Amino acid sequence: MANVSLKGVYKYYDKNPKPAVSDFNLEIQDGEFIVFVGPSGCGKSTTLRMVAGLEEISEGEIAIEGKVVNDIEPKDRDIAMVFQNYALYPHMTVYDNIAFSLKMKGLETPVLDEQGNPIFDKKGRPVVKKRRYTKQEIDEKVQEAARTLEITEYLKRKPKALSGGQRQRVAIGRAIVRKPKVFLMDEPLSNLDAKLRNQMRAEIIELRKKVQTTFIYVTHDQVEAMTLGDRIVIMKEGVIQQIGTPTEVFNSPANLFVACFIGAPQMNLFKAKLVKTEKGYAAMLDGVKLELSAAVNEKLKAQNAEEREIILGVRPEHINLEKSPSDKTLTAKVDISEMMGSELHVHAEFEHAIKIKDDNKKDDESEKDQKKMIVRTPLLGLPETIAESIRTGGEIYFTFSPEVMHLFDFETGNSLT
Numbered sequence: 571m572a573n574v575s576l577k578g579v580y581k582y583y584d585k586n587p588k589p590a591v592s593d594f595n596l597e598i599q600d601g602e603f604i605v606f607v608g609p610s611g612c613g614k615s616t617t618l619r620m621v622a623g624l625e626e627i628s629e630g631e632i633a634i635e636g637k638v639v640n641d642i643e644p645k646d647r648d649i650a651m652v653f654q655n656y657a658l659y660p661h662m663t664v665y666d667n668i669a670f671s672l673k674m675k676g677l678e679t680p681v682l683d684e685q686g687n688p689i690f691d692k693k694g695r696p697v698v699k700k701r702r703y704t705k706q707e708i709d710e711k712v713q714e715a716a717r718t719l720e721i722t723e724y725l726k727r728k729p730k731a732l733s734g735g736q737r738q739r740v741a742i743g744r745a746i747v748r749k750p751k752v753f754l755m756d757e758p759l760s761n762l763d764a765k766l767r768n769q770m771r772a773e774i775i776e777l778r779k780k781v782q783t784t785f786i787y788v789t790h791d792q793v794e795a796m797t798l799g800d801r802i803v804i805m806k807e808g809v810i811q812q813i814g815t816p817t818e819v820f821n822s823p824a825n826l827f828v829a830c831f832i833g834a835p836q837m838n839l840f841k842a843k844l845v846k847t848e849k850g851y852a853a854m855l856d857g858v859k860l861e862l863s864a865a866v867n868e869k870l871k872a873q874n875a876e877e878r879e880i881i882l883g884v885r886p887e888h889i890n891l892e893k894s895p896s897d898k899t900l901t902a903k904v905d906i907s908e909m910m911g912s913e914l915h916v917h918a919e920f921e922h923a924i925k926i927k928d929d930n931k932k933d934d935e936s937e938k939d940q941k942k943m944i945v946r947t948p949l950l951g952l953p954e955t956i957a958e959s960i961r962t963g964g965e966i967y968f969t970f971s972p973e974v975m976h977l978f979d980f981e982t983g984n985s986l987t
């Protein structure tokens with residue numbers, strides 16, 4: 571296990587003036603499972619490859635266990651990496667594929683004096699010599715890795731006689747057999763079909779319990795990020811948008827990008843107004859005054875926030891459907907509904923609903939997605955009058971409670987709280 575520290579890390583490729591990774595700062599704790607997540611091209615692999623030493627660092631510093639590794643060869647960093655393409659040797663058995671990395675690695679052992687005490691050099695470091703692993707040592711390690719990953723019965727097979735999931739397990743076996751200090755994984759599940767991906771995700775959670783290592787895991791899939799990560803690093807265009815636990819990034823997204831990236835279906839966004847009241851602040855949406863929570867009110871007061879246009883975000887599962895309209899309810903018209911088993915996704919048209927482009931700005935160009943919102947509602951206990959409206963494309967009346975409302979600046983897209 572080891573802690574990993576990235577300080578002010580930049581990556582410039584060739585003559586492209588725009589960095590692929592920009593001012594990346596992160597302290598990873600010993601034994602932590604960190605996930606880098608974001609859309610394709612946002613710099614996840616580049617960052618991971620800089621930790622691995624496969625890509626030069628343009629600016630900044632990366633340290634493993636307190637030791638700066640900028641100029642240290644990949645093979646001397648005590649890391650292991652698993653890729654999307656497992657790159658197993660086709661002509662070797664599973665056993666030899668796993669054993670191969672040990673044969674290459676060799677073992678450092680302390681040099682002893684005649685009394686059997688370790689010898690130290692002038693700087694007080696133990697003197698070591700490198701020797702090869704013995705056949706028996708290799709066998710013990712391969713068998714142990716095979717047990718951990720439950721692939722013992724396939725050890726004699728060639729990779730082509732394995733399923734995709736089994737191959738990925740062998741690739742992981744080849745990495746863990748070396749007992750790396752840091753385990754790097756770059757989209758290891760993206761080549762698998764959906765069912766196998768879910769299964770392997772569960773297996774990685776198991777693996778993590780068995781293998782005491784620091785993990786950095788790269789994915790574009792927010793579900794993988796949310797289920798695997800102790801902390802998640804959400805990136806966009808080379809820039810970290812937010813670092814936090816899955817709960818933190820879900821409950822308190824730092825900006826519209828994070829709000830829309832995490833959670834499915836996406837958070838609904840509404841064009842609203844922040845107004846001052848006797849008690850503090852409220853949000854006005856379609857003529858309805860929406861109370862804000864005490865915590866949000868405190869933060870707005872501390873900023874001395876002005877009355878202005880804002881974007882109000884509410885997740886589809888946080889919208890309450892009401893049986894009848896009142897001065898507290900909002901009204902939308904049902905487009906279609908999707909039956910998801912135990913719940914319904916109701917797509918509806920609402921005058922003040924908006925969509926944003928990826929760059930956090932309001933999307934003026936694409937009219938087609940404007941004025942659309944989604945409500946997720948359990949089927950069980952859904953009053954018949956509401957169910958009827960949904961079936962027939964009628965009106966729905968809805969509210970949301972103060973705790974589930976997210977407020978964003980209309981211009982910057984940053985969270986106001």
Ligand SMILES: Nc1ncnc2c1ncn2[C@@H]1O[C@H](COP(=O)(O)OP(=O)(O)O)[C@@H](O)[C@H]1O
Pocket residue numbers: 583584590608609610611612613614615616617
């Ligand atoms: N070897 C390379 N040479 C030039 N540009 C690259 C290279 N590798 C990646 N890039 C660019 O750097 C950016 C980040 O890429 P990458 O780290 O692979 O993103 P991700 O893994 O998040 O999909 C992209 O714009 C990509 O085109």
Ligand SMILES: [Mg+2]
Pocket residue numbers: 614615616
């Ligand atoms: Mg990548």
